[in-house]
Amino acid sequence: MVDTVFVVIGDVMVDDIAPLATPLILDHDNPVHFHRIFGGQGANTSAWLATQTRGSGHGAVHLVGAVGSDSEAAWVTEQLVARDITPRVQTTDDPTGRCVIVVAPDGGRTMYPDAGANTSMTLDHVREQFQHVLATTPPPALCHVHLSGYFLARLPDVAKTFLHDLPEDVTVSIDASALVLDAQQRLDLLQVAASCHVFVANRVELTTVMNPRGAQPVTVGQDSDVPASVESSLEESVDEMISQTGFGGVLVVKDGSNGAHAVHDGAWLHVPARDVVVVDTTGAGDAFTAGFLAEWTSSPTPAASRMTDEALIAALEAGTDLAAQAVTRTGGNPG
Numbered sequence: 001m002v003d004t005v006f007v008v009i010g011d012v013m014v015d016d017i018a019p020l021a022t023p024l025i026l027d028h029d030n031p032v033h034f035h036r037i038f039g040g041q042g043a044n045t046s047a048w049l050a051t052q053t054r055g056s057g058h059g060a061v062h063l064v065g066a067v068g069s070d071s072e073a074a075w076v077t078e079q080l081v082a083r084d085i086t087p088r089v090q091t092t093d094d095p096t097g098r099c100v101i102v103v104a105p106d107g108g109r110t111m112y113p114d115a116g117a118n119t120s121m122t123l124d125h126v127r128e129q130f131q132h133v134l135a136t137t138p139p140p141a142l143c144h145v146h147l148s149g150y151f152l153a154r155l156p157d158v159a160k161t162f163l164h165d166l167p168e169d170v171t172v173s174i175d176a177s178a179l180v181l182d183a184q185q186r187l188d189l190l191q192v193a194a195s196c197h198v199f200v201a202n203r204v205e206l207t208t209v210m211n212p213r214g215a216q217p218v219t220v221g222q223d224s225d226v227p228a229s230v231e232s233s234l235e236e237s238v239d240e241m242i243s244q245t246g247f248g249g250v251l252v253v254k255d256g257s258n259g260a261h262a263v264h265d266g267a268w269l270h271v272p273a274r275d276v277v278v279v280d281t282t283g284a285g286d287a288f289t290a291g292f293l294a295e296w297t298s299s300p301t302p303a304a305s306r307m308t309d310e311a312l313i314a315a316l317e318a319g320t321d322l323a324a325q326a327v328t329r330t331g332g333n334p335g
Contacts, residue, residue, distance in 0.1 A: 004141065250263070
């Protein structure tokens with residue numbers, strides 16, 4: 001096993017989880033018991049990654065993000081440190097991001113995010129923090145950069161400029177986001193994905209991004225109420241992405257109860273979902289991504305040697321196992 005230092009660049013939030021005991025009744029009170037935890041795709045992925053590196057001597061996790069100069073920032077930073085994550089956060093004039101997450105009895109979730117400081121992170125901060133990590137990473141340890149899709153959607157110029165300057169021996173992955181994407185944001189995502197070693201999305205996110213509907217905004221990251229026009233087959237979406245972008249890395253599709261897929265160099269690999277009782281699906285995709293990346297980066301270098309069917313199946317299995325853990329508890333992080 002090789003040592004890997006993970007640099008996750010993405011959103012840091014304070015999540016207020018509202019689990020409903022019964023289905024939502026509109027225009028009525030729906031009593032809940034709130035749970036306060038840290039969240040955000042970047043923070044959640046970092047936390048799940050840390051569960052895979054903690055105590056192993058095979059890696060470390062750094063989270064590059066932004067917070068406000070408020071009590072929430074101090075609290076969330078303490079929470080990250082307690083989980084063996086090195087927070088490399090920029091303090092901005094905007095408040096720390098917050099999100100209210102309503103969880104239905106079947107585990108489905110609806111999110112109401114206020115990005116706050118996450119929209120204010122600067123290129124200088126990202127570069128400075130990454131260079132510090134790189135300078136303190138002794139060989140033969142590897143460095144892997146993982147981008148939250150929210151970071152790219154909100155700060156596309158920062159993300160694209162940062163990636164352009166990365167050393168060739170640094171591997172890169174990106175996870176799509178559950179945001180409303182316009183035509184330019186879809187283009188940004190595809191441009192960045194083309195330069196990554198690993199691109200991760202769920203089925204609806206991928207089919208929506210590849211849906212050619214001009215500048216009309218479309219909703220991604222939802223498992224229901226999907227417009228009929230985005231219900232193209234998964235295979236067609238994968239083929240279209242590869243043909244449009246020339247993507248030569250590993251395309252990973254999270255497919256909910258259908259498990260997960262990995263596509264590379266014409267090979268289509270699949271592992272089934274685990275049979276568990278679902279409590280809350282918040283963060284399940286982040287957990288999957290963390291499990292996949294932890295296993296994928298544990299294979300020998302160079303990156304091309306991680307592209308065998310055996311290595312990718314092992315990474316899919318690891319991601320699926322961690323996602324199964326995530327859905328059996330409340331909240332998007334491992335606690």
